[in-house]
Amino acid sequence: MQFDSTATYVATEDLKIAVNAAVALQRPLLVKGEPGTGKTELARQVAAALGMPLIEWHVKSTTKAQQGLYEYDAVSRLRDSQLGDARVHEVSNYIRRGKLWQAFEAETRVVLLIDEIDKADIEFPNDLLQELDRMEFHVYETGQTVTARQRPVVIITSNNEKELPDAFLRRCFFHYIRFPDAETLATIVRVHFPDIKDALLSAALTRFFELRETPGLKKKPSTSEVLDWLKLLLAEDLSPEDLRREGKNALPRLHGALLKNEQDVQLFERLAFMARGQR
16 A cells, blocks of 8 residues: 555655555654645545545643543442442443543554644653553553554654654654645645636746745744635735735735734834835
């Protein structure tokens, strides 16, 4: 089985190599890159391309590694014991299976997405080392050892919000998704908007890259944001001329899809003011 671009996802050659290498090595694929560059979507596309079910574990700041294995609901068991419920005699009734357990016991091989691992506590990745290495874990409350029927394809994403431990990094195959160049981005756009006219696409991407490469920009717009912007341009039936940059028009049309904080909006307002002053 080899991963390739799909009808809705454009994968660069180095990304294809990274996915297929991780699958061949049976190691987790750690994917980093700017937010909005398609890291989470990659896991969905890999699952679709390889014909595997997808299990998604979206990590939050409060997520603990143990939750990926299982959780023991002691409170419910105590309540049931007070009510005289016969279920209390079977501990397994109060074990909730986590995403790793679901992936391990799946009847067919699955893709397991551990999304935005850098949101969690710094110990989170280390707490998963043994389970991801050995593909098994112990349930202390029942004495059961859960062993994977087949090793899942593990894809882990990170937005680089914090450094990951070296011991964890050694066990992963790493790939950084670079922001696409103009040619690749045009290909991505055409996948989503096949009927877009060449002149509009060229003008929009020229304007977009001018904005993205402006010095001092706090948050550069991503692939997902340029797709949103183009969707609005098409909905408003704007022409290439509407996107032309002028001194008094430093902000692009419908810029709210691209600029997501007031500092960046103010930056372009200052640039427009300076351009007017030079006339």
